[in-house]
Amino acid sequence: MPDNAPDHDLPPLADTPPRSGLSRRNFLVGASAASVLAAAGWGTAPKAVAAPGQKLVKIAIMGTSDIHANALNWDYYKDAAYSDSAKNAIGLARVSSLVNQVRADVGRERTLLFDAGDTLQGTPLGFYFATVDPVTTSGAIHPMAAQFNAIGYDAVALGNHEFNYGLDFLDNWISQLDAPALAANAVHAGTTVPRYEPFVIKTLHAGRGLPPIRVGVLGLTNPGIVIWDKANVSGQVDVLDVVESAARWVPVMRRRGVDVVVVSVHAGDSGLSSYGSDLPVENASALLAERVPGIDVILFGHAHNDVPQRIVTNTATGKQVVMSEPAKWGQRLSVFDLDLAFSRGSWTVLSASAHSVNANTVEDDPALVAVVQAQHDAVVAYVNTPVATSTETLSAAESCWKDTAILDYVNHVQIETVSKAIAGSAEASLPIISIAAPFNRAATFPAGQVTIRDVAGLYIYDNTLLASVLTGAQIKDYLEYSAKYFLTVAPDAPIAPASWTNALNTPDYNFDQLSGVTYDIDISQPQGSRIANLAWAGVPVAADQRFVVAVNNYRQSGGGGFPHIAGAPVVYNAQVAIREAIVAYASDTGVIDPADFHVVNWKLVRAGTPVF
Template sequence: MTTGVSRRAMLAASAATAAAPFVLSEAAQAHPGKPGKPEADPTYHLTVLGTSDIHGNVYNWDYYLDKEYDDSAHNDVGVAKVATLVNQLRAKAKGATLLLDAGDTIQGTPLATYYAKQEPITTTGEKHPMARAMNVLDYDAVTLGNHEFNYGLPLLNLWIRQLGFPALAANAVSAKNGRPAFTPYVIKKVDLGKHAPTLRVGILGLTNPGVAIWDRGNVAGKLEFTDMVATAAKWVPEMRRRGADLVLISAHGGDSGTSSYGPELPNENPAALIAQQVPGIDAILFGHAHLEIPQRFVANTKTGAQVLMSEPSKWGQRLTKMDFDLQRDHGKWRITSKAAATLNTNTVTEDPKVLAAVRSQHQKTVAYVNQVVATSTETLSAATSRYEDTPILDYINKVQTDTVAAAMAGTEYADLPVLSIAAPFSRTAVFPQGDVKIKDVAGLYIYDNTLEGVVLTGAEVRAYLEYSAKFFVTLAPDAPIDVNAINDPSIPDYNYDTLSGVDYDIDISKPIGSRITRLQIAGVDVAADARFVVAVNNYRRSGGGNFPGIVKEQVYNAQQEIRQLLIDWAQAKGAINPADFSTRNWQLVRAGVPIQF
């Protein structure tokens, strides 16, 4: 394993393997006291550090803006920042430390995409940048997130083999035999210090059941994803029987108890439910929701035990620090106190060893995204796209429509109109007037979604638009308009979609479900039984966002990445001119009157 940080002598890893995935505990050792003189049991200390949703961030760098990352809160990102905090905490730790990650690691930045798409590690054999970076930190385990499955199982499996530590996912099972497809858990033998008996820490990894929807094309017929709560209930007692003194869950699922998809799959965000319903868990590191939750305690309903929980935000902006004080009680370990906090990585500099490990790959990615692909006749911005029709979204729809329409030629669907759904997209994207680079196009469509096509009826198109229109608050006819407060804050803007190929009005004075007051083509109302081919990304088509009517068998699915299609179209044309694609086909109205912004 390539590493710039020496392995902690206090930890003796006993990692799982596919053939023998579990480690049995040795007999507990009593603390040796002085003969004939009772003494108070000493207190030992364990620190568990945790990251989640790193999403391909190693350097503190914004590849779309081509400069150091910064946001309105002055957060920093990247494994290199995390490493500095981890090294500081390890150096001053009172006892032992463990380092875990709760998933979504190999997708999310042009750096990660480059080594999955442009120079895939499955072709070159090169070590993935996230393997290089995380091996320097010497993690103890990583949980697979849903985005680990984005690039297919061959790339995922190769990345796992490149890691110097286990990758866990107890609830990802073989579709053929129901057995765990990845390592379910490990039990780490931890040395807490001089004269301390060995502490055995069980670490169970749980991935997100939504993979079955979001990456159906990569996992259907190969993997199934069981309920996270039920899976924990299965494995936690097993870990205890095999000698785990302390049990940690590393779960790629938030704590809201809700799902973005329908009820056909197990809960997407059940971290708190796991704590409530499964006895024997001491703490849960969780992710997926990209929230910062420094410390939360959830009582187990069966035992009353308080389960410590923490979520460390996203992209390496925060590091969770869990602290456990432990004593021996009648030959067994007992937790006397536990607490958690999140630490901000903007307080430290980047670790030079991590930077060095990934430098050449980072530089190659920067050079790639700065290639000029076309010239734009004017500046195009997505800043107002959430409340008015903009040419830059028409660009997405033009490319998607042309691609699917060409594929339908000669098929039974050739005579059906082709509509397109633009979703989701970056609200901060800009095509500058003049040279447009790969980073500009990639900055518009920041996800690795592929393009698909399905057939919808007019009624289903209307229902889809009505669902999307929930995004807006209801405004009375005489209420003032504030563009900063026009949307419902409880609905994320990535769940607001726009369609091309039909003309429609969204009347935000109307109640939800009755807002599409005009739906026409060339001035003629769209009939409920009309049929359309609809170009849509694989995330939406698979059920992401729980939009109605879209989860259907595809009539087009060439596994073409939308972002690359946008880049290819610009390169082929050489120019981006709104006159080639801009069509104002939708508007917000109030009591039938168009809203002027």
């Protein structure tokens, strides 16, 4: 029976084992500890001392997460090498250099490498090979599969963004990987049978005369998938509770005789959820460490934080569990340093610590650049394709506190698309309004030539367009929920709009703005009582008045927890990508002129007085 096959004492899994057959690697581990160069950023781990009769072995477990289709240290939106104020570097080519360094320092035969998910979506590279020139049609190897294989990952956990392009696309990507793709809690709908491999066991041979060290890695993904990618997984995949799933599978791994249990989980460590309490906890990695006995190491992701080390004590055993989250996009590599001792016929973890290494300390690995160079060049050419001419510069810099023309352009395209689609339908007589949010404050349409790159910089997510029907009362509730984005600001406080945003840790992408109705947001009022003067065509909106609302699939599926929209009747869903709709509209019209679409229909006020 293969190492990842289910135990037969778990009846729901016995009849339908998870898919297997993906390649495995076995490494030889030496019996002596290895030093690591300080230049590589290796932290100082507690020194384990072997007792009389014990044999001591040191291993290193490396991890990445939230790569988000960043293959190279490149910003496709700026058409330049990536740069930020912290001098970070990104991309799997940088990660490869870090991995090579750790393997050289520790010994390749003493290392393992895992990923905690969100690999396929996030840059024009990911978008291009999923939709423009899909690898499922061309037969090409996906660049992120090619790089994962070239680096030599030992296992890959699935993140929520792996499901963005549908199950067939995901299955194709998994088939291209040399490493197993893990997600124990992503099950066939209506069952507890994993659709993907739940775990894998890697055998590390500790040296002459010593039994092998068996390292098991359990993969877990995010319950929010069933909301965020409802259209792709509904009726096919359920995602079970992270903690309950680990409690089920860790004992299975222990019964298989693993000496070290690693969990690679696509969940942050806050214990909170962005979608309320209807689903299991979204960011459950610390709860996992606290509540499930038998775990030694947790590699986690999803929250895009840099957490070099967090120690959580398991409440059942009192044992300390070591956790680490590497910063997004390949900016960091998490490294776990474990000392194991062999005595009386078994291996014991004597000490474990974690730290992160910074990708800005190395250069791109030329071999990993070469793996994707041709695909990268194709995407660069694509994103620099001109689509229209703008009559003036349009900036999103103030879109988080002002009604701007560039965000109105998104709403304008959405309204135009929905209006044409529902012509002749029962809903055609209803007013059409649109919802958009400021995804990227740095987005700009330059005066003159506007390219696909400019559009992609404005609309950075691979959302599709839908339309639902909401009442006036529901729209009022929706806007009140959106307005919690702002702090409460006194009427006479100095004007400092940038400092008023992101209240309650609300991200910019959850500040939804509506076009087609007029309204004020009174930020001097408490949250929940801020929307005033809501009107359509100059007439106050009636509570029972019905509107067709253009909205993206993330929001319509419940993403962000906005009221009413997830349960509203859908009247349009042609699976049109919003970014592509913007590109097509711009190409068809040829000119982007704010005079054609920009209407200041909402404003910030304090005690009824406009802020600007």
